[in-house]
Amino acid sequence: MDEATNEDGFEDLNGDGLISQMRVKDLTGSYFVSKTDPRIMVRADAKKNERGEYKIYTEGTDNDGDGEYNEDGEGGINIGISFPHLFPKSKPEAGLWPGQSPETYGIMEFIFDRPNIAMVHTLGSSNFCLFPPKAGRKGDANLESIKIPERMATRYGVDPTKTFTMNEVIELMKSRVPAGVEVTPALVISSLGLGAAVNPLDDDLKFYTKFSEDYKKYLKGKNFSIETLEAATDKDGSFELWAYYHLGVPSFSMSLFSAPKVKEEKKGDQSDVSAEAVEKTDKKSAKPAKSEDPSEREKSLLAYSDKALAGKGFVAWQKYSHPTLGEVEIGGFAPFLETTPKAEKIDSLLLVQLPWLIQLSKKLPEIILADQKITDLGAGVYRLELYVENKGYLSYPISIGERNKQPAPVVLVIEGDVEILEGLKRTPVGTIGGNQVKKLEWVVRMDKKASLSVKLESAVFGSVVKQIKIGG
Amino acid sequence: MKRTIIFFQLVLIIVAGFAADKGKIEVPLRFDRYYTYEEVNEALIVLHKAFPALTKLESVGKSEEGREIYALTINNPKTGTELSKPGVYVDGNIHGNEIQAAEVCLYYANMLLTKYGENEKVTKVVDKNVHYLIPVVNVDGRYHFFADANTPSSGRSIRVPKDDDNDGLLDEDAPDDLDGDGSITQMRIKDQFGQYKADPEDKRVLVRIKPGEQGEYTLLGSEGIDNDKDGKLNEDAEGYLDPNRNWGYDWRPDYVQSGAGNFPLSGVGLKAINEYIIARPNIIISFAFHNSGGMWLRVPSDKSIVIDPSDLAAYDVIGKEAIKITPGYVYQPSYDLYSTYGDFDSHLYNLYGAFSFVGELFKREQETYRENVTKPLPVPEPTTGSPQRGGTPEQSREQLKFNDNVVQGEQYKEWKAYQHPVYGDVEIGGWVKMSSRLPHPFMLPELVHRNASVVFLAAENTPEISMEVFDKKEIGRNLYQVRVRLQNKKGLPSMTANAVKTKIHTQDMLKVTGAKVIAGGKLTDNRLNKVTYKEKKPEIQFLAIPSYGVVEYQFLIEGKGEVSFNYESLKAKNATATMKL
Known part of the structure; x- marks a missing residue:
């Protein structure tokens, strides 16, 4: 923080159109050049008797002369982490509060103005289609204890x-x-102040897990390799987490591309984000991180750059005379190499992956009035039974929606010239599981010839009116 | 701006007739009655017209129902622009029913303006500070509290419909003013199996029966019918979006924090006020007035949040005096009342670096009816679920005698038979809308004055920074060692310690111009010459000046001629010192 804004952004010093890195020899540096591949910089581990020789900076100059490089670039709020669920308030780029940026505010307003939104898709960096939302966060209330x-x-x-x-x-x-x-x-x-849910609810994880397995099979059937570097995990304050936790609807993010992984025997997959996996890695993280030289990610990216991009994914280290740092070398991975496909690949990537979102949409709940039964109890008193069916795969609402009460209720309305002896004129149907039927009952008194109709009313599924005939 | 002026004139014409029967609204304002929403606006207009040079009246934005939210700025342009001075922000009535909060704001404005030039202390505060006053935040709420039947506690919400009973309909079953007296009171029904009986000493009071005793009454709750015929009475009233749970800092969704709304600042009036405040980063202290209970509340609103001890000390400068100005009030963190998320004062302290207070106006215990008021009545046990609030029978009896003999029966509706469409023979009665949380108008003048005096004390304590060059030595050829001292003569620091730590806004700066600064840094001990020199850009130093604090800097300056030292602060007034080398 200083007296100016946006005064120290990046510069493309070598004019190659990319902002890469600068390495400079420095006694207090913590990186050294990898012995396996001299392109890679490795963080020194003193316990392994390693010593750093270089400092690494992002390409640029210290425009404001405060001793820091590129610390105050253009803008701004990162919209991707500026939504209210687990809003990362300690990160300046999230903004001061969730929804500070007009984009975030506008998106939330738009969605809440449309209570019929029953599922959310977002194309971005995480991939709920393949990896269910992260579990194992601390701070969730145990509702059974x-x-x-x-x-x-x-x-x-x-x-x-x-x-x-x-x-x-x-x-x-x-x-x-x-x-x-x-x-x-x-x-x-x-x-009781038990707080917000911070982990996906058990029943919801079941459908996320099932769909991810279906998706893997689907991709296999299309010969689409998922032997890629893992998509980023869901970020605190992200749109996809907000949609799940606050809207209470199934939220599916999809990342369309990630660089292929080098084939190698791998142990303990770090970003396989099932509940068990997170717990395991949590325990693991107590031990010091093992430094591979270079890491699997770096090897994969180098291989991808060399094979698929003719080496263009990596800027070879080149000497440059820097105004304040002196003799430096500029080089390193091209920015967003990992997640940006080659332009000619876009069509094929979309053609395979996007249709899956349609498949997911077909899992939406569909609530209908399946059947009715009216029993004459005598003296003009009748028992009315209504059967509400969810013909879809997903329940309505899903578990988190039941908890946060955000999804609009489905209501059965008894209409006509009847006196309701038991039950309500407007009855919220409550949760109905996928492929389930729920029976609701009323006792009414009415004239045999009087009209009786039932309306199923829902912001999501629309309104349907059904006439009920006595004896019919 | 022109459009706004025309609008004000229109308002003036319209409300002039409206207020005629209650006495003309003129300066000095009177505080022996409550102002409706329209009358508050008129009061603001007459204040502005009487003191055009010191005030500015503007609309901050519109509410859900399209009412204007007005802000009155009090600033003396002769002593500097608005943004150059420490800003004092005061608002009220964010909860629609908590109406006397607006009267405190109006009184404070009236006091500053009418005593300017007459009272030395007032003149000094007006000249030193800029005041931003928004008497009515929840304009729709205030309008409806007056216009519609209410209980003393209903109508808090802003006008965003909500399906409270989850039946797919919005706000379809509010209480109903069955007896048409403008208040929502209580309903009781004779019932030998009921849990209540009439208090033998005052038949109006209902007391719980002891086990085995025969009951007399069942309490049916607030006046009303089952409008939506769902077997529940009055379960889906207007709203509910609590405007003091809809702010951005640590906002939590409705299932965690009731009344939160769909997302932060989804209330349109609140969003407009937020933008108004952002445009005034000089605000260093804020008061938001509510009712009731007699409390000065400070951050944090949740126990898990730790406040920097130096900020707490600054809060104490005001809070510990405030309870002496308003006897009987307590001063405490707001979580002591209950934890909240998305409240206004946390938003202001954590995001904009203002020392934010909530004033919970009025203690009902002041409605006494006994000889010796220093001896308290027995403390009521906390009760839940009882539809009748108000504590022990002793308290109820005293409140009723106060009603009977001090305010001539204006606050209590005697129980009266009523033919209810569902329950049949019932009785309707109890405390009226203008009671309980609201002092009777005869008590209003003292309430507004004492509480405004707390705001005044806080304004007096906004930072006042002076700067001097207190030592100069030539230590080499054209090289000077110069020492600068900055002093804060007041109880509030030049910025919060939290803002320094979290970098939510620009830190105060000391800039040296006119010669080359070789080195510069904080002088931690001027006798032992201990200095921490800043590594880069020594000509700009970042600092904050504590409550009643002194900070000193030392510079090694090379050159000749005049050197300027400029202290720049977002919240405190800037200061300058010059010297010749």
Whole structure:
């Protein structure tokens, strides 16, 4: 931070159209040139008796003369991490608050204005199609082992050190809320301050996992190699996480390209982000990171550059006389080499991968009024049974949507000249699993000739009215 | 801007007739009654017209229902531009029902303007600071609180519809003013199996029966019918988007923080106010007035957030005096009341570097009816789920006697029979809209004055930085060792320690111009000559000047002629010193 804005951005010093790196010999440097491949710079590990000889900078000059290089470039907020779920407030590029940039704010406004949005796709750096959203984050409340805060525990007459299941807490709270207030898990979570969900809910992980396996098979069938460097994991504050956690809808991100991986026996895949994998790597990270020379990623990128790009993915180190650093060398990987395909590849990449999004859309829930039954109980009293069916694969809402109550409810409305003896005129259907049927019941009194109709009302699935005939 | 002026004139014409029966609104403003939304606007207009040189009136933006949100700026242009002075921001009535908050803002403006040039302290504060006042944040809320039937606690929300009962309909079952008296009070029904009976000492008070005792009444809750016939009464009223849970800092979605809204600053009026505040980075202190309970609340709003001790000390400079100016109030972090996310004061402190206070106006305990008011009544036990708030029967009896004999029965609606479409014979009665959280107008003048005096104390304590060159020595050919001292004579630092740490805004700077600075840095001990020289660009030093603090810098300067030292700060007023080499 200083008195100026955007005063120290990058410069393309060697004029090759790319911002790469500068290496400069320095006694206090922490990098040395790899013995296996002199293009690669390796971080020295003192414990292995290695010593650094170079410092590495991004290509550019210290425009503002503050001793730092390219620390204040153009802009700006990185929209990709500026959404409200797990907003990374300590990162300046996320902005001051989620939605500070008009782009982020506008996207959120646009989506909330359209409650019929039932699934979200985004093309970007993570790939929920292949790798389900990351699990294993700390900070999630365990809803089957809830502690009651002391102040409330005294009021409820329970032990604040004991833990309760969600159902037990609901029972406890029922007698304590004003008449008419329905005690739901969501109410429990908010009144006990249990906080936000930070890991995908179990039932949701099931469909993410199943779809990723289906997708792998699909790609295999198309002879599309997924032996590539892993897509980036979901970032805190990303659009795709926000869509899942805050909108409560299935959110699928897709990254269209990643450089191929060099074939090699690999152990412990770092970015295979299943729940178990994250736990494993968490334990692993306690040990010092093993320094490969060069790393698998670097080897893969070099191989890709050499074979597919005729070496153009790597700028060979070249001497350059720098105004303040003196004698330096400029070189290194071309920016975004890993995720930018060759232009002529774009068509084939899209043709194979994009149709999968249509496949996913076909998994959307579809809620219909499947059947009805009316039983004459005598004296003009009838029992009405309605069968609501979800013909789709996914449940409505999915688990996270049930928790955050964001997806619009599906409501059954009893219309006509009837008196409802049991049940409500407007009944929220609640959650219906994929390929499931839910039965709802009413007891009504009506004239035999009176009209009775039922409306299924939903912002997502539209409205359908069905006439019900007595004896029919 | 021209359009705005025309609009104001229109407003003036329209509201002139409206207010006629309650007394003309003129300067000095009177505070023996509450102002409607339109009257607040008119009060702002008359203040602006009476003091055109010291004030600016502008619309910040519009609300959900299209009402204008007005801001009054008080600045003396003769003592500097707005942005050059420490900014004092005061707002109120972010919750629609918490109306006396706007009166505090109006009173404060009235006090500064009418006493300017007469009272020495007031004159000094007006000349030194710029004040930004938004008396009514939730303009729709204030409008509807007056215009519609309400309880003292209803109508907090901004007007963003919400399906509270998850039936696919928005705001379809609000309470109903069955007896048409302009208030939503309570309903009770005779019921020998009920859990309540009339208090033998005052039949209006309902007390819980003891086990085995025969009941007399069941409380049915707020006045109303089951508009949507779902078997629940009054369960989906207007809103609910709590405008004090919709701000950006540490915002959490609705299922975690009730009332949060769909996303940060989704409220259009709030978004406009946020932009207004961003454009005024000189704001160093803010007050947001609410009701009730008698509290001065500071950050943090959540226990897990740690506030820098030097910022807490600065808060204490105001907070520990505030409780003496407003007897009976407490001063505490807002999480002590309850944890909140997305609240306004956290947003201002954490993102814009303002020392932000919430003032919870009015303590109902001031409605006394006894000889010795220093002896408190028994403290009520915390209750939940009871539809009737207000504590012990002793307190209720005293409040009712206060109502009967001090305010001539204006705050309580006597129980009266009513034929309810569902329940049949019921009685309707209880505390009216203008009670409980709102002092009776006769108590308003003292309330507004004392609370405005706390804002005044804070304005007096905004940083005042002076600078001097206190030592100069020639140590070589054309080489001088120069020492500069910056002093803050007031209790608030030149910027928050949190802003220094989190780099949310530009740090204060000391710039040397006119000669070549060879070295320069903070003088940590001027007697032992201990200096930490800055590695690069020694002619620009970054600093912050603590509460009542002194910082010193030493420069090694080469050259001849005049050298200037410029202190530049986003929040405090800039200062300059010059010297000749």
